[in-house]
Amino acid sequence: MATGTVVSIIGTAVTLLGFLLDNVPDSDAGKATLNFYIANDGAGDPPLTDAGGDLPDVRLWDETIEFLGINADPGFCEEGATTCKVEVSTEEAPTYALFTGNNDAICIAWTSITFPGPGQKYGWHPGNWAYGCDLYGVGAGAWYYAQTVVPGLEDSQDDVYCAWLDADGDIETTAFQVHWPEFNRFQEGQDPEDISYYCENDPPMNFRTDQDPSSVIFWPTKKGKRDLFTPQSKAEKKRGTERQVSRISKRLASSTDIVKSHWPKHSAAKLCDPSLHAAGKSFVSYAEKAFCYMPTKTLYPFCDTVEDGACFADGNNTVVVKGAANARVAIPDLGHVTNSVIWGPGV
Numbered sequence: 001m002a003t004g005t006v007v008s009i010i011g012t013a014v015t016l017l018g019f020l021l022d023n024v025p026d027s028d029a030g031k032a033t034l035n036f037y038i039a040n041d042g043a044g045d046p047p048l049t050d051a052g053g054d055l056p057d058v059r060l061w062d063e064t065i066e067f068l069g070i071n072a073d074p075g076f077c078e079e080g081a082t083t084c085k086v087e088v089s090t091e092e093a094p095t096y097a098l099f100t101g102n103n104d105a106i107c108i109a110w111t112s113i114t115f116p117g118p119g120q121k122y123g124w125h126p127g128n129w130a131y132g133c134d135l136y137g138v139g140a141g142a143w144y145y146a147q148t149v150v151p152g153l154e155d156s157q158d159d160v161y162c163a164w165l166d167a168d169g170d171i172e173t174t175a176f177q178v179h180w181p182e183f184n185r186f187q188e189g190q191d192p193e194d195i196s197y198y199c200e201n202d203p204p205m206n207f208r209t210d211q212d213p214s215s216v217i218f219w220p221t222k223k224g225k226r227d228l229f230t231p232q233s234k235a236e237k238k239r240g241t242e243r244q245v246s247r248i249s250k251r252l253a254s255s256t257d258i259v260k261s262h263w264p265k266h267s268a269a270k271l272c273d274p275s276l277h278a279a280g281k282s283f284v285s286y287a288e289k290a291f292c293y294m295p296t297k298t299l300y301p302f303c304d305t306v307e308d309g310a311c312f313a314d315g316n317n318t319v320v321v322k323g324a325a326n327a328r329v330a331i332p333d334l335g336h337v338t339n340s341v342i343w344g345p346g347v
């Protein structure tokens with residue numbers, strides 16, 4: 001099978017993306033292979049490695065919820081990388097996968113699996129789903145703009161998001177799972193489910209905040225094995241995701257970079273929206289003429305657009321206060337910022 005379509009989210013619309021499965025490498029016999037595209041910080045020299053980090057532990061199950069295997073601590077993967085892979089020894093068809101973060105946080109823009117083989121191939125855009133379900137109103141995983149192209153979104157770099165995974169508390173998202181077959185629609189005319197189906201049900205995909213998750217949340221099987229693992233309840237999941245994604249903010253507060261994007265779709269307001277779960281570096285949107293200071297998720301307009309109050313001076317990366325009446329307004333000190341990373345068409 002040469003081509004297929006993969007169900008993804010662009011904005012809040014569930015979309016079928018044409019996708020060349022031929023681009024996904026084959027697996028060796030006896031192994032399932034998972035491939036990763038990591039978000040690209042887009043910085044030059046020295047390269048920034050915040051989006052790069054430790055690849056997640058990968059656990060696989062089949063459709064009857066038989067546990068097939070794990071590859072733990074598979075190693076480091078650089079920001080912008082498209083060739084990192086993780087193999088899990090199995091002869092079977094691993095339709096469920098759980099990705100559990102390790103200590104160095106990583107932001108994954110795309111992942112795929114090839115069943116042992118050369119076998120069936122599936123792909124998934126975790127960042128787009130984290131963002132899309134966030135916008136839909138179901139708290140999901142921590143996300144950021146990915147600044148890379150991924151399979152299915154080769155022509156729209158500004159539509160690609162990444163989803164964070166971490167184990168040591170810099171980021172609240174500790175794991176995500178995917179039930180691969182629900183994200184591929186091979187038959188002509190087979191429509192994707194509604195966005196609510198994906199965001200409100202746990203088995204197709206979900207994002208976790210509990211510590212070091214090791215179980216998958218699955219659809220009931222004929223064998224009635226549902227209680228074998230202890231799936232997190234929906235209530236627990238909600239509680240978890242209502243907490244602020246704030247700790248990475250502390251680490252990134254000391255980042256010497258600000259990301260500045262000319263992509264019209266890249267929104268500083270969305271990154272700063274406390275009801276969403278964005279995490280990452282502070283960010284300028286030229287379309288919005290606004291700066292999001294991520295440690296506190298405070299949005300500042302550009303100084304040339306306001307007469308009064310706290311505002312961002314893009315020329316010297318400083319938050320300043322206009323108007324004598326506002327002299328006591330607290331503003332962040334960006335004195336440690338030495339580098340502007342520019343994103344956008346043609347950059």
Ligand SMILES: *[C@@H]1O[C@H](CO)[C@@H](O)[C@H](O)[C@H]1NC(C)=O
Pocket residue numbers: 303313315316318320
């Ligand atoms: C930065 O630029 C703004 C606007 O031009 C100015 O008001 C402010 O004094 C400058 N700050 C520094 C530290 O140079």
